[in-house]
Amino acid sequence: DARVTQTPRHKVTEMGQEVTMRCQPILGHNTVFWYRQTMMQGLELLAYFRNRAPLDDSGMPKDRFSAEMPDATLATLKIQPSEPRDSAVYFCASGLVPIGGWTSYNEQFFGPGTRLTVL
Amino acid sequence: DQQVKQNSPSLSVQEGRISILNCDYTNSMFDYFLWYKKYPAEGPTFLISISSIKDKNEDGRFTVFLNKSAKHLSLHIVPSQPGDSAVYFCAANSTGNQFYFGTGTSLTVIP
Numbered sequence: 001d002a003r004v005t006q007t008p009r010h011k012v013t014e015m016g017q018e019v020t021m022r023c024q025p026i027l028g029h030n031t032v033f034w035y036r037q038t039m040m041q042g043l044e045l046l047a048y049f050r051n052r053a054p055l056d057d058s059g060m061p062k063d064r065f066s067a068e069m070p071d072a073t074l075a076t077l078k079i080q081p082s083e084p085r086d087s088a089v090y091f092c093a094s095g096l097v098p099i100g101g102w103t104s105y106n107e108q109f110f111g112p113g114t115r116l117t118v119l
Numbered sequence: 120d121q122q123v124k125q126n127s128p129s130l131s132v133q134e135g136r137i138s139i140l141n142c143d144y145t146n147s148m149f150d151y152f153l154w155y156k157k158y159p160a161e162g163p164t165f166l167i168s169i170s171s172i173k174d175k176n177e178d179g180r181f182t183v184f185l186n187k188s189a190k191h192l193s194l195h196i197v198p199s200q201p202g203d204s205a206v207y208f209c210a211a212n213s214t215g216n217q218f219y220f221g222t223g224t225s226l227t228v229i230p
Binding site for chain 2: 004033035039040041042043044045048056091093107108109110111112113
């Protein structure tokens, strides 16, 4: 049963600390997304990668957030330093996009999320 | 700026009745629309989609309607069941570009 996994599931930290969230996409998927869920904005896209290369990270606060894919089985989202306003649920999703680009069926498979609380 | 809007944060419906969830969008370039369902402590899961060349797509109890002139889509669930209680997200995409999600509508189906 292929699924996206995320660790940790919950993280409580103090303001100023570094936070690293990890995601293992579904094997064979070539696109990975990072989203943040907040009450006010819903699901916001932070960044996404295609074949491990960053395609768009315009949704991320660049001064404190960074996203990487060290290899095809691991994506990371790092916040340094963390702030209380970063408290949210962070989702990773993966999908398989054909060589020609998105088709009419663009399903993304979401992980269970990391609930981050910054005190 | 929110390009996809779900103006009803919550909705309560009696079991067996119809649930109608609404979504509005602002970008006329969007050509593909999806609904995701999310249970607590889980990630969203894909529910149903519709291409802009259609105005209706049906899958069992779920039907999505698209009104391009009004930039509006809706999800109908008939009949509603208690297991449908979840948060529903509307999303939109223009081919090759990122997805835009709404803020979600929490549906409660009362037994």
